[in-house]
Amino acid sequence: MAISAQVLRPADRAVGLTVVVLWLLLALFVIYPLLMMLSVAFLDGGKPTIAPLIAVLAKPSHRAALLNSLLLGGLVGLFGTALGFLFAFTVARGNLPPRWVRVIDAATLLPLISPPFTTSISFIFSFGPRGLITHDLLGFKGTNVYGLTSTLAAEVLTYFPIAYLTLRPVLSGISGNLEEMAFSLGSRRLHVFRTVTLPLAIPGLANAVLLLFAASLADFATPLILAGNVLPVLPTEAYLQITGLFDLRGGAILSVMLLVPAAIVYLLQRSWVARGHFVTVTGKAGPQSSIRSVTPTARLWLSLACAAVALFILYLYSLLVFASLVSAFGADHTWTLRHYQVIFTEGRKAIVDTLIIALIGMPLGGLYGVLVGYLIARGPAGGRQAMEIVSMINYALPGTIVGIAYLIAFNDPPIALTGTALIIIACYVFRYSPAGIRTTIALMQQIDKSLEEASRSLGARSAATFRRVTLPLVMPAFLAGVGVVFIRSMTAISATIFLVSIGWTLITVRILENMTELSLGPAAAFSVFVIAIVMAVMALLNALLRQLPTATGEQMQWGLGGG
Amino acid sequence: MNPLAIRLDHVSAQFQHRLKGVIAAVHDVSMEVQPGELLTLLGPSGCGKTTTLRMIAGFHEPTAGRILIGDRDVTLVEANDRGIGFVFQNYALFPHLTVFENVAYGLRVQRHDSSHIASAVSEVLSLVGLVGYEPQMPHQLSGGEQQRVALARAIVIRPSVLLFDEPLSNLDAKLRVHMRGEIRSLQKKLGITTVYVTHDQEEAMAISDRIAVMNRGEIAQIGDAEQLYRRPASVFVARFIGHANLLPATVVSVGAAGVEIDIVGERRVLGEPQSGLQPSQPVTAVIRPEALVISDAAKAKSGVPGHVKSCAYLGDKCEYDVELAGIAVQVTKANPMPSDRLAPATAVRVQLPADGIHVLPEA
Numbered sequence: 001m002a003i004s005a006q007v008l009r010p011a012d013r014a015v016g017l018t019v020v021v022l023w024l025l026l027a028l029f030v031i032y033p034l035l036m037m038l039s040v041a042f043l044d045g046g047k048p049t050i051a052p053l054i055a056v057l058a059k060p061s062h063r064a065a066l067l068n069s070l071l072l073g074g075l076v077g078l079f080g081t082a083l084g085f086l087f088a089f090t091v092a093r094g095n096l097p098p099r100w101v102r103v104i105d106a107a108t109l110l111p112l113i114s115p116p117f118t119t120s121i122s123f124i125f126s127f128g129p130r131g132l133i134t135h136d137l138l139g140f141k142g143t144n145v146y147g148l149t150s151t152l153a154a155e156v157l158t159y160f161p162i163a164y165l166t167l168r169p170v171l172s173g174i175s176g177n178l179e180e181m182a183f184s185l186g187s188r189r190l191h192v193f194r195t196v197t198l199p200l201a202i203p204g205l206a207n208a209v210l211l212l213f214a215a216s217l218a219d220f221a222t223p224l225i226l227a228g229n230v231l232p233v234l235p236t237e238a239y240l241q242i243t244g245l246f247d248l249r250g251g252a253i254l255s256v257m258l259l260v261p262a263a264i265v266y267l268l269q270r271s272w273v274a275r276g277h278f279v280t281v282t283g284k285a286g287p288q289s290s291i292r293s294v295t296p297t298a299r300l301w302l303s304l305a306c307a308a309v310a311l312f313i314l315y316l317y318s319l320l321v322f323a324s325l326v327s328a329f330g331a332d333h334t335w336t337l338r339h340y341q342v343i344f345t346e347g348r349k350a351i352v353d354t355l356i357i358a359l360i361g362m363p364l365g366g367l368y369g370v371l372v373g374y375l376i377a378r379g380p381a382g383g384r385q386a387m388e389i390v391s392m393i394n395y396a397l398p399g400t401i402v403g404i405a406y407l408i409a410f411n412d413p414p415i416a417l418t419g420t421a422l423i424i425i426a427c428y429v430f431r432y433s434p435a436g437i438r439t440t441i442a443l444m445q446q447i448d449k450s451l452e453e454a455s456r457s458l459g460a461r462s463a464a465t466f467r468r469v470t471l472p473l474v475m476p477a478f479l480a481g482v483g484v485v486f487i488r489s490m491t492a493i494s495a496t497i498f499l500v501s502i503g504w505t506l507i508t509v510r511i512l513e514n515m516t517e518l519s520l521g522p523a524a525a526f527s528v529f530v531i532a533i534v535m536a537v538m539a540l541l542n543a544l545l546r547q548l549p550t551a552t553g554e555q556m557q558w559g560l561g562g563g
Numbered sequence: 564m565n566p567l568a569i570r571l572d573h574v575s576a577q578f579q580h581r582l583k584g585v586i587a588a589v590h591d592v593s594m595e596v597q598p599g600e601l602l603t604l605l606g607p608s609g610c611g612k613t614t615t616l617r618m619i620a621g622f623h624e625p626t627a628g629r630i631l632i633g634d635r636d637v638t639l640v641e642a643n644d645r646g647i648g649f650v651f652q653n654y655a656l657f658p659h660l661t662v663f664e665n666v667a668y669g670l671r672v673q674r675h676d677s678s679h680i681a682s683a684v685s686e687v688l689s690l691v692g693l694v695g696y697e698p699q700m701p702h703q704l705s706g707g708e709q710q711r712v713a714l715a716r717a718i719v720i721r722p723s724v725l726l727f728d729e730p731l732s733n734l735d736a737k738l739r740v741h742m743r744g745e746i747r748s749l750q751k752k753l754g755i756t757t758v759y760v761t762h763d764q765e766e767a768m769a770i771s772d773r774i775a776v777m778n779r780g781e782i783a784q785i786g787d788a789e790q791l792y793r794r795p796a797s798v799f800v801a802r803f804i805g806h807a808n809l810l811p812a813t814v815v816s817v818g819a820a821g822v823e824i825d826i827v828g829e830r831r832v833l834g835e836p837q838s839g840l841q842p843s844q845p846v847t848a849v850i851r852p853e854a855l856v857i858s859d860a861a862k863a864k865s866g867v868p869g870h871v872k873s874c875a876y877l878g879d880k881c882e883y884d885v886e887l888a889g890i891a892v893q894v895t896k897a898n899p900m901p902s903d904r905l906a907p908a909t910a911v912r913v914q915l916p917a918d919g920i921h922v923l924p925e926a
Contacts, residue, residue, distance in 0.1 A: 450655035453622050456642040457649035458669030458720060468672070472659045548659075 014463050019375060019383075025368075026390050028415070029430045033405035034393070040408050041252040056253045065237040066257055069217055072148070072233060073261070076155045076216035077209040083156060083309065084163020084208055085201075090302040092171035100303070107310035108161035110317060113534045115491040115508050117221035118527050119154045121515065122316035124225070125323050125524075130330030132319065146228030154222050157313060159215045163208035170204030171197075210269045217262055218398030220494035221508075225515055234258045235400040235494060242498065248408060255401040262398055317531075324524035339525035343510075347526060350510040357424050357504070358489035365429040365485030366478045369436020373477060374470065376437070377444035378452075388437075394427075395434040399494025402431055407498045419501040427495050432488040436481020443477045475548055483541045490530050566598035566756045567633035567723045569619060574628030576614050576780075588614040590780040591628070601750055601757040603767040606777035607803070613728055615777070616760045620726050621645050632724055643672075645724075648717030648755075652729040654709045656701040662688075662712050663697035669720035687715040690749065707738050714746065718753060725750065727759040731766065743770050764804050768792070776800050792851075794835070794921055801849045801923070808855070808892040812848040812922060814840050824848065824922060827867050827888040831917040839924065846922045852895040854919025857883060857911055859903075866912030871905050881905075887913055 042048055056062050087108065091101055111119060126133050128145045174197060220235040227233060234254055242251035323329040327336045343351065376388045394402050406427055410417035417423040451473070455465040471478075493508040500509050507526055514523035576589040589611040596602045604612035617623045619630060621642030629638045637645050656665050663684055664671075670680045688694050691711040701709055710730060717725060730746070731739045747770045750757050761767050767774050768788035775785045776799075783803075784796040795801035798809060812826040817840055823832045826848050840846065860868060869887035881899040885892050894913060896903070905911060 448653060448655060450651045450653055451657060453620075453642070454649065454651060454655040454657075454716075455668070455672075456622075457620060457645075457647055457726075458672060458716065459643045460668075460672040461641075461643055464672055468668070469657055 015375075015379065018371060019379060022368075022372060022375065022387070023383075026387070026430075029426050030390055030393050033402070033409035034397075036409040037252050037401070037405035038256070040249055041256050052249055053253055053256075056250055056257075061232055062237060062254065065232040065234050065254070068148075068227075068231050069233040069235075069258065070261060072152060072155070072223075072231070073213040073216040075152050076159060077213035079152065079156045080160040080212040080216075081163045081167075081205055081208040083160040084165075084167050084212075085205065086302065087160070087164045087306055087309070088167035088171050090299075090306045091168060094299050094302055096303065104306060104310055107313045108164050110313060110531075111158045112161050113487055113491070113531065113538065114317075115221070115511060115527055115530050116158065116219065116493060117225050117511065117515070118320060118531070119158045119316060120222050120225040121323075121511075121520070121523055121527060122319050123150055123154050125319045125329055125520070126316065128330075132330075144228075146226055147230045148227075151223055151226040151231060154226055155216050155219055157309075157316070158219075158222065159212050162211050162215060166208045166211060167201065167204050170201055174200045207269060210265050214262055214265045214398075217258060217265075218400065218494060220400055220497070221512070224512065235398065238400050238404065239497065242404065242407070248404075251404050252408065255398070255404050258398050259401055262396070266396055320524050321528055323520060324528045326521075329520055329524070339521035340529075342522045343525045343529060347507075347510055347522065350505050350507045350526075351529070353421070353504050354490060354507045357421055357428070357506070358486050360421070361425045361428045361489050362482045362486045364425065365433045366436055366482035368429055369433040369481035369485075370440050370471075370474050370478050372433070373437040373440025374444060374466075374474065377441045378449075388441075391430075391437055392434050394431040399431070399492065399496075400498075402427065403495035403498035406495070418499070419503050421504045423499050424496050424504060424506070427499055428485055428489050428492070431495060432485045432492070433481055435484040436477055439477035439480045440474050443474050447473050476545055479541050479545055483538060486537055487534050490534050566754050568598050568631075569596040569724060569756060569758065570629075570631040571595075571615070571619070572629040572631070574615070574618060574625045574630060576611070576618060576623060577626045587780050589618070589625075592780075592782055593628075594775060594782060594785060596756055596758060597772075598756055599754045600772045601747065601759060601770060603759045603761060603771040603774045604777055605761060605764060605767040605774050605803075606783075608762060610777040611780040612760045612762075612777045616726055616728055616758055619724070619758060620647055620649050646720075646722050648720060648722035648725045650710075650713050650717050650725070650727045650730045652732055654701075654713040654733075656709055656712055656716075658701055660701075661697065662693065662699050662701070662704070665701065665712055666716045666719050668716060673720070683719055684715075687719045690718075691715045691745075706734050707742060710734065710742060711745075714749070718749075718755070722755065725753075725755045725757040727757065729761055730759075731761070732763075739766070740769075746770065768804075776803060778803075795849060795923070798847060798849075798923060798925055801921075806852055806893055808850045808852060810848045810850060810890060810892070812846050814842055814844045814846055814922075816842050822922065824920075826915060826920070827890070829867060829915060831915065831920055833917055833920055833922065835921065837922060840922070844924070847925050849921045849923060850892075850915060850919055852882070852893040853880075853897065854916060855892065855894045856914040856916065857885065857894045857896060857905070858914075859905060860910040860912050863912040866914040869911055869913055871907050871909045871911055873907055874905060876904075885911060885913060 041052065042050065044051070087104060090096065091104060096104075124145055125131060127150065131145065218235065220239065223231065223233045223236050224239070227236065234257055238251045238254035238258070241247045241254060324339050325335055325337070326333045327338065372387065372391050376384050376391075379387075406423060407418070409415070410423050417426070447470070451469055452465050455469045456462070460468065491508060493506070493512065496506060497509055497512070500506055507530055511523045511526045514520070514526065571592055571594050574589060574592045575587060577585050577587050580586050592611075592615060594602075604615055606612045614623060618625050619632075621637065621640060621644075625638065629636055631637065632645065632647075657668065660668065666684045666687060667680050670683060675683070684697075685694070688696065691714055693708065693711050693715065696704070696708065696712075701712065704712065713730070727746070731742055734742060743766055746759075759767075759770060768791075771788065773785060773787050774791055776783045776791060778799050784791060784800045786794075791800060791804050795804060795807070798807075801807040801809070810826055812824045815823040815825050815830065817823075821832045821834045822837050822840055823830060824846065856866070858866065867887055869885050869892075872884040872886055872891070874884075875882040876899065879897065881896045881904065883894045883896065883905065885894050892913075
């Protein structure tokens with residue numbers, strides 16, 4: 001029934017109270033920091049001004065940073081989408097044996113759960129001055145790995161899995177019958193691909209390009225390591241402005257410049273892609289297409305191309321493990337556990353801090369995601385959409401903006417949180433819970449309202465209903481939320497690099513410090529450690545998910561995105 | 564527990580619709596369900612029957628009027644405090660709980676001790692024929708079994724009122740007929756006052772003590788199945804319950820013996836009491852297809868002449884579309900034999916027995 005009438009009963013006071021508390025939290029940790037940052041950027045003695053913006057734009061290096069960011073984002077969008085399409089098409093149309101699909105899935109999952117600069121570190125190991133390929137294999141002397149090419153390649157390898165995950169359901173959703181019909185009309189395979197498959201995939205392709213563009217725009221770690229001096233981009237410039245020159249306003253303005261293209265991409269994605277989505281999924285499973293969309297030869301080439309990329313990714317990660325286990329990569333390849341000893345002694349504080357922060361953030365983020373998702377799906381009618389939008393802001397914004405905004409907002413009284421663990425935990429909870437929120441909303445849409453009504457008719461109050469019925473049913477969403485918050489707490493850096501302190505530091509920040517000090521061994525060991533922990537926790541959560549009475553046997557789709 | 568009556572007193576429910584503004588889903592409904600009675604709310608979709616049921620349950624608050632269960636005004640009482648049992652169209656079984664825990668849910672919420680819960684659950688499970696199903700999960704059950712669990716879950720808390728929202732619409736036709744018999748006999752055995760919502764008139768007639776036919780948020784007629792079928796109060800009810808031939812007629816005279824009408828050129832004296840009719844008033848005559856008697860014109864002398872337009876053989880009966888004095892009517896012939904089948908275009912005569920005619924003052 002297309003009727004929306006929800007009367008707030010007296011016994012729903014608990015719900016009302018939750019709404020108020022959540023709005024207060026959203027106001028404090030999402031809206032307030034953003035407003036504070038904008039006021040630092042655009043207010044001078046209480047008056048609006050654009051003079052600082054003009055001053056920032058006047059510096060050639062800043063203009064270059066803006067252009068470089070857009071260029072890099074555009075290229076990553078195009079190449080990453082192409083690579084993602086190659087993988088998605090091969091999996092969707094290549095009739096690969098399931099085992100190969102699992103290998104491809106594993107290879108594409110690795111970059112998504114690694115600290116964001118893992119690929120960059122491996123690139124240096126591989127193509128740097130003492131790189132395995134450039135120096136040892138090809139014998140180049142004094143190669144320069146830093147610049148656009150390597151940054152682009154590393155970002156493409158890091159982010160193309162997002163395109164793959166976006167495009168695979170799109171391509172699988174295009175019914176083979178459509179292609180079959182085009183064949184029956186006499187088209188040749190390539191012609192069918194060009195006139196049927198590709199046009200139908202265009203909304204998905206556009207979506208993938210936009211997602212990758214946004215991810216690259218927000219990426220902080222890769223350019224910091226690989227871009228060198230030749231390729232300044234906005235996130236790194238903003239970071240240097242603040243940490244190097246202690247210029248909060250300049251940093252704020254540079255990050256606001258990042259906001260403009262990010263917002264444009266977001267709006268484009270919402271309006272254009274959503275509107276142009278072709279529905280070819282009819283729910284009626286067509287019979288398995290008897291005509292193959294690709295010739296056996298083409299299939300072989302596609303598989304080989306995917307295998308090459310997957311192998312290259314695995315090579316990069318093996319290199320990381322190798323570098324963590326040898327004395328000095330590129331010079332002395334004697335086996336040693338010294339680097340692990342270093343990270344568990346000198347690096348111990350970072351590991352403990354990170355784990356404490358992640359372990360506190362996990363349940364908070366999971367609970368926050370479920371509560372917000374529940375209220376967006378079922379809460380009192382007014383303000384649901386507003387809550388949905390506000391709760392997504394910190395997730396949609398590049399991490400640099402969020403970090404600088406938190407730094408500005410919580411540095412001084414009334415709310416001085418700088419130097420505490422709380423500021424980092426809050427940053428993670430409000431930035432990485434949207435995965436849990438989304439999953440909760442999706443689950444709630446599948447849970448019929450009559451379940452809650454049944455519980456009420458059997459005598460349960462709304463609190464008891466939530467505890468006994470709703471909560472167990474949204475448990476998968478809770479676990480997803482918990483998982484994503486944990487993974488991101490272990491791997492993120494772009495926002496929290498502004499928030500670490502002497503009291504509280506993070507593994508990712510230590511990796512970065514190691515990289516700048518050229519202690520590559522400990523950096524590699526830290527990375528391997530993080531990846532191992534993340535994989536172990538994911539395996540644990542997936543095992544828990546399978547134990548749930550409502551388990552569907554499907555693997556969880558972890559919410560993903562840049563660091 | 565003694566069965567309680569349900570009373571609706573000028574109850575209305577308005578909704579704010581996004582496009583259409585304020586719409587009245589239920590308008591000024593008053594009715595009383597007797598203790599132990601099974602009353603069905605019957606009507607087309609959107610007639611307000613489900614909203615009425617949900618207001619009795621406490622899932623919707625009426626915008627006007629009062630609802631009483633027994634002597635207690637429950638208009639503002641929460642659903643969890645009304646002592647109702649509700650059976651949902653989609654069963655609404657808790658997917659994360661076993662059959663036992665689904666049925667035990669209401670008792671657990673009321674904090675009964677576990678020995679009482681165990682015995683009460685096994686008692687109702689044997690009542691619905693599901694002994695041995697306790698450890699199963701809902702998704703392992705068939706539709707009919709899920710329906711029984713939903714029923715057991717609703718009655719285990721010994722509700723004073725049992726409410727059903729189209730409980731059989733997800734079952735296949737054969738099972739539907741079987742389950743409605745089970746529901747009815749269980750309801751009689753427990754003697755619980757019951758309100759049952761359906762859009763299936765056959766189901767309503769089979770299961771109910773009384774039926775309230777609803778249309779556009781109002782009650783069009785309340786009565787038992789026979790009253791509704793034989794003496795519908797309006798053209799809507801006549802059309803909604805079974806198939807009705809509606810023929811124009813005119814009142815000739817109103818006398819002690821009954822009302823005499825003129826219908827397609829024939830005079831009939833109707834024995835049924837009918838008040839407020841005036842001579843020469845135009846009326847609508849309701850005649851059920853099976854009340855008309857059809858015969859081959861070559862063999863019959865009396866009856867209104869017409870001809871067969873089409874014929875559908877349904878095994879237990881034949882359905883004829885007949886043109887009668889320029890009006891299309893439907894006639895059914897029970898137990899049709901090959902010898903008396905009438906082919907299309909056959910000239911026929913149709914008799915209109917007076918006791919099969921019911922007149923409505925609507926023209």
